[in-house]
Amino acid sequence: MKNVVVRNIPRAAPEHIAELVRAGTATVHEAIGRNGLMQPYLRPIHTGAAATGSAVTVLAQPGDNWMLHVAVEVCRPGDILVVACTAPSTDGMFGDLLATSLVAHGVTGLVIDASCRDVATLRQMGFPVWSKAISARGTVKATLGAVNVPVVCAGALVNPGDVIVADEDGVVVVPCADAASAVEATHARLQREEANRKRLASGELGLDLYNMRDALEAAGLTYVEHA
Amino acid sequence: MKNVVVRNIPRAAPEHIAELVRAGTATVHEAIGRNGLMQPYLRPIHTGAAATGSAVTVLAQPGDNWMLHVAVEVCRPGDILVVACTAPSTDGMFGDLLATSLVAHGVTGLVIDASCRDVATLRQMGFPVWSKAISARGTVKATLGAVNVPVVCAGALVNPGDVIVADEDGVVVVPCADAASAVEATHARLQREEANRKRLASGELGLDLYNMRDALEAAGLTYVEHA
Amino acid sequence: MKNVVVRNIPRAAPEHIAELVRAGTATVHEAIGRNGLMQPYLRPIHTGAAATGSAVTVLAQPGDNWMLHVAVEVCRPGDILVVACTAPSTDGMFGDLLATSLVAHGVTGLVIDASCRDVATLRQMGFPVWSKAISARGTVKATLGAVNVPVVCAGALVNPGDVIVADEDGVVVVPCADAASAVEATHARLQREEANRKRLASGELGLDLYNMRDALEAAGLTYVEHA
Amino acid sequence: MKNVVVRNIPRAAPEHIAELVRAGTATVHEAIGRNGLMQPYLRPIHTGAAATGSAVTVLAQPGDNWMLHVAVEVCRPGDILVVACTAPSTDGMFGDLLATSLVAHGVTGLVIDASCRDVATLRQMGFPVWSKAISARGTVKATLGAVNVPVVCAGALVNPGDVIVADEDGVVVVPCADAASAVEATHARLQREEANRKRLASGELGLDLYNMRDALEAAGLTYVEHA
Amino acid sequence: MKNVVVRNIPRAAPEHIAELVRAGTATVHEAIGRNGLMQPYLRPIHTGAAATGSAVTVLAQPGDNWMLHVAVEVCRPGDILVVACTAPSTDGMFGDLLATSLVAHGVTGLVIDASCRDVATLRQMGFPVWSKAISARGTVKATLGAVNVPVVCAGALVNPGDVIVADEDGVVVVPCADAASAVEATHARLQREEANRKRLASGELGLDLYNMRDALEAAGLTYVEHA
Amino acid sequence: MKNVVVRNIPRAAPEHIAELVRAGTATVHEAIGRNGLMQPYLRPIHTGAAATGSAVTVLAQPGDNWMLHVAVEVCRPGDILVVACTAPSTDGMFGDLLATSLVAHGVTGLVIDASCRDVATLRQMGFPVWSKAISARGTVKATLGAVNVPVVCAGALVNPGDVIVADEDGVVVVPCADAASAVEATHARLQREEANRKRLASGELGLDLYNMRDALEAAGLTYVEHA
Numbered sequence A, B, C, D, E, F: 001m002k003n004v005v006v007r008n009i010p011r012a013a014p015e016h017i018a019e020l021v022r023a024g025t026a027t028v029h030e031a032i033g034r035n036g037l038m039q040p041y042l043r044p045i046h047t048g049a050a051a052t053g054s055a056v057t058v059l060a061q062p063g064d065n066w067m068l069h070v071a072v073e074v075c076r077p078g079d080i081l082v083v084a085c086t087a088p089s090t091d092g093m094f095g096d097l098l099a100t101s102l103v104a105h106g107v108t109g110l111v112i113d114a115s116c117r118d119v120a121t122l123r124q125m126g127f128p129v130w131s132k133a134i135s136a137r138g139t140v141k142a143t144l145g146a147v148n149v150p151v152v153c154a155g156a157l158v159n160p161g162d163v164i165v166a167d168e169d170g171v172v173v174v175p176c177a178d179a180a181s182a183v184e185a186t187h188a189r190l191q192r193e194e195a196n197r198k199r200l201a202s203g204e205l206g207l208d209l210y211n212m213r214d215a216l217e218a219a220g221l222t223y224v225e226h227a
Helices: A014-023 A025-031 A066-072 A096-104 A119-125 A176-201 A213-219 B014-023 B025-031 B066-072 B096-104 B119-125 B176-201 B213-219 C014-023 C025-031 C066-072 C096-104 C119-125 C176-201 C213-219 D014-023 D025-031 D066-072 D096-104 D119-125 D176-201 D213-219 E014-023 E025-031 E066-072 E096-104 E119-125 E176-201 E213-219 F014-023 F025-031 F066-072 F096-104 F119-125 F176-201 F213-219
Strands: A004-006 A051-060 A079-085 A110-116 A129-134 A151-153 A156-158 A163-167 A170-174 A222-224 B004-006 B051-060 B079-085 B110-116 B129-134 B151-153 B156-158 B163-167 B170-174 B222-224 C004-006 C051-060 C079-085 C110-116 C129-134 C151-153 C156-158 C163-167 C170-174 C222-224 D004-006 D051-060 D079-085 D110-116 D129-134 D151-153 D156-158 D163-167 D170-174 D222-224 E004-006 E051-060 E079-085 E110-116 E129-134 E151-153 E156-158 E163-167 E170-174 E222-224 F004-006 F051-060 F079-085 F110-116 F129-134 F151-153 F156-158 F163-167 F170-174 F222-224
Touching: A014 A025, A014 A051, A014 A163, A014 A176, A025 A163, A025 A170, A025 A176, A051 A066, A051 A151, A066 A079, A066 A096, A079 A151, A079 A163, A096 A119, A096 C176, A119 A129, A156 A170, A163 A176, A170 A176, A176 B096, B014 B025, B014 B051, B014 B163, B014 B176, B025 B163, B025 B170, B025 B176, B051 B066, B051 B151, B066 B079, B066 B096, B079 B151, B079 B163, B096 B119, B119 B129, B156 B170, B163 B176, B170 B176, B176 C096, C014 C025, C014 C051, C014 C163, C014 C176, C025 C163, C025 C170, C025 C176, C051 C066, C051 C151, C066 C079, C066 C096, C079 C151, C079 C163, C096 C119, C119 C129, C156 C170, C163 C176, C170 C176, D014 D025, D014 D051, D014 D163, D014 D176, D025 D163, D025 D170, D025 D176, D051 D066, D051 D151, D066 D079, D066 D096, D079 D151, D079 D163, D096 D119, D096 F176, D119 D129, D156 D170, D163 D176, D170 D176, D176 E096, E014 E025, E014 E051, E014 E163, E014 E176, E025 E163, E025 E170, E025 E176, E051 E066, E051 E151, E066 E079, E066 E096, E079 E151, E079 E163, E096 E119, E119 E129, E156 E170, E163 E176, E170 E176, E176 F096, F014 F025, F014 F051, F014 F163, F014 F176, F025 F163, F025 F170, F025 F176, F051 F066, F051 F151, F066 F079, F066 F096, F079 F151, F079 F163, F096 F119, F119 F129, F156 F170, F163 F176, F170 F176
Parallel strands: A004 C222, A051 A079, A079 A110, A110 A129, A222 B004, B051 B079, B079 B110, B110 B129, B222 C004, C051 C079, C079 C110, C110 C129, D004 F222, D051 D079, D079 D110, D110 D129, D222 E004, E051 E079, E079 E110, E110 E129, E222 F004, F051 F079, F079 F110, F110 F129
Antiparallel strands: A051 A163, A151 A156, A163 A170, B051 B163, B151 B156, B163 B170, C051 C163, C151 C156, C163 C170, D051 D163, D151 D156, D163 D170, E051 E163, E151 E156, E163 E170, F051 F163, F151 F156, F163 F170
16 A cells, blocks of 8 residues: 545535535435445444445554544544555544544544544544444554545445445445436335335335236245145 | 135134234243244344234235235134245235235234335334345246145244234244133233243342252352452 | 352552542543453433442353342442343343332443343333343343453443443443542542543634644645645 | 254255266256356365265354254264354364364365365365355354254255255355256256367357357347457 | 346457466455455355356346347357346246356356356366355246446446456456556566565564564554553 | 563563463363453464464554554564554554564464465465455555553453463463473363263263253253144
């Protein structure tokens, strides 16, 4: 890895970013072709958490949060910090002081493929974090990494400036260039779902609503009575 | 596996089913001889969740929720859906649309050896789910499974119609034919526990309450002072 | 292992114990040189949990809670129970009856490298527990262990009488003899952090506050523009 | 659980049992409809291991191998021992002395949802074991379980007398009553595979051999050149 | 994901590919700046396995190996197949028939973020596989994926045509365009290591060979006698 | 943690150390009261591995092997290196160069709660290693740790100079002061086992050899015929 900090990154239009988090990760993930989802071991530390933003990416040595301090300087309001490690770690690489600094610079949240700490204070601050675990374990500041390079975080490729959408269902990555079309696809999907929800609530079966009966029969499904 | 849907299943008496969830999984599990408990990796997605019902079982291909749609049709009010996979999966095979459909048919909850999504909406709906994880990952509808066949779910054997009792301590399976005797055993156990709780709250030691001192001494336990 | 119960253990001064939990595990862990932290798989069963006390240690056979009953007798008000197993276990070795007994004797909480159950009742009681999992699985009372011997719990060495500090960030062990100096180091750290928090909240960068720029440049960090 | 030992169990015809292990677990598992496979965390302790037999089942308390000693008495030559635990365990519940006893009674191998030990000696003896882990950790003999009751072992239901087929690919359970038809289905499958192997070895593509091209195109697969 | 097959991919020079596997994954990974290593849960199924080649990538639905059959057609001699799944899977998605087909087309090995089966036959064939697990569990052919698109496999980004180097230490990905410089850096590193090996074998300490003493002292390391 | 290197450590008598590895870990672990066993996730990298020695302990930052180089200087012939990390790591913190250095100083093996690499070369060298995983991932040399302080390694407490016994069944720690009595207890146990092995090989049941029938009946075990 080259130990670089990339200063200027592309960012999607703010109105697209805002639309995507309203739709929610499950809908966005479906709308963009079931792509870009991080592994489900990343969990929000607070009930009801939701955040979105342009990804400022960090690649850090496990147990070393030096590059997080470096990254703050290149964050802009509306960004979200995405931290990957060069090897798996459950160290508490992020706490309330770094959160205070990020809030001061308008950062909307943190996604970290490691742990965070000070979660009670973070909850009071209303700062959302998605992490692999929670751990009081402190970190050193000894080894360089990189900021705003492409990273693999929790199994998903993240390029700097990609739109991150995160809520209680997980974290999804929308490529920066696809934000506009993702919003459109999301709208279409939400409308379809709303119509379907009403019919399902009235008792109509998904078997009929989605016209599944013929395909099921063709595939060989049979119905029998209990012995 | 035969790709069948079994239409009619035995069900325990509703009053027995209701009694068991009042007792709670820990008590029921003890009362039926420490049997039938699913692995603790199944967790409720909401604090305070509790549900019970007659098991409608689903065996699904990982990442494919076709058979869940099929299962809705054979559910009756008071049933609970139990979903096992043919191989381990953390895909989000269940969300708010399927929950809307289940609620419309009187189903009381879901136990799934995979993930669910739309958890914020499910919380608003008050629909309880026990799952292995939470994931926005969507699923296909391509491969048949079976409905109302015996399944192994999270390490426990579930026959269609077995009584499922689920709360914050886990999920326990009571064979349909044993529901009445389980209620009886549960009552006896709850009375004993209530009496013991009072004596323990007054400061009486479990060592004395349960007459453990002789057995401990016979087994060789010795008491020493700190060096 | 010798099957012994050690009756009298050293204990730190109550005012030191109380100070440490106010500081929180992350601060205490840092203040004592990044030592003594249990693995992060131990989690509190309730949001907002915090506890402290002198460790009464238990070494138990997996799936057997006999020695927990033995341990209650040697607990004093202000103690916290720390349970290690001779082999990994996720059994529910602790529930509301044992909690009732511990509360009656002034015990402040439980740290267990296994599972607990009756978590809804424990929440109503306000009794804090840190455990590896939650499980309704019951236990036997058949095999001896030991009480108040040194144990390894969730990866950390605990000697009887060590100060346990536990909150939402994890569980940290402070050697009994180091409690006074730990309090002092914690105070110094908290003051430093409070000053830093204000400067970070005002927008000052950690890069400047902690004088990192020279070291980063010396280590070879370079800044580039996005291609 | 009832603490019983069931003395006489049904057994499949020896020639069927022998045929199935020759076919191998992957073929048998396919031939019986992709059923009955234990989770892949069960691994043989020796390269090249393969075994088959009628299942004598044991349900044991974790860390307690008392019931394994009980089970030896009801084993017959050609049986294989299948050990499930009431809760997850990695204790070394089986070693060379028990293996010596099993060999003396004609038992062909061991499948255990826990650990074994003395693996160097077991290799010299040529006694095959499939286990979750290898551990020197010893066990107690304090709590009853059951012998020859239905058990869930590594995620699969095993009834006493079911045919167990185990090799380097895993462990599969064939219901006793299905042994004859399983042999037949296995033969048909092996013949088909042998024919296919020759055509594939000659360079013919699976796409053509299995006539996949039309279905792929219908499903929407498109071919493009690299940008 | 778009369901595409990309027919022509870039490939590095064969002599570079051959050089890299001779150096071994540990050396290559260091030589390219500690990049590109897959997670260590991928293990070779045979002792002594080593392979290299140009990556033909597959993105498959878990439990569905349809796209592996598709991929064979676009493989060229000297390629290595790299299979990622859209969600975690331990199914046995690859066996001896597919291996026979790959061998017929000159493919050098398989890296799969799932399981393989028929490992005894694969060993006889001398076909190397790196997988997450070994499992007899069979798969369906029902859902499209993609061939020769960028994939994240076991935590590492793989572009079609990247050089894969795999041995008993793991699997490393060298970007196609970096193959020549990687060979050069590898040579330099191997020469340095060879010189160091001789000096270390003669008893010289790494502390002296690498001039560590001053830096250790400056960092604060102190030497004491045992109490 | 204090960043110290302790130069002189106690060591057990060489003849006791040699005796213990001949007995094997399973026997030693039993002979010393089922104590001191590391978790079974530590595995030897080579079939047939066995080693023993006096523990030189290392506490290292994850992903940083600086302290291993420091430790070599204080090793004496017959020592074994035991490496714990301050947080979980799967990095390849040890390879053939460090092994060459250890061999030059008479060190008998390595136990590391992290990964090693160059395993093919280590096998050729005949240098035994017990590790959590195998990984080509390289490490930095940036942060101090400690040498010859008490450490918790894979769940077991190790004091410098303790006797480490390691083989295919795992790794056991015998306190230095207990080496002589451990040898004695091991001899007694081996003799008993040898006598029992002969009787079991002749077909005598463990039920009779160990006089279990009365205790089993008293505990309530019943025998029934298959329905």
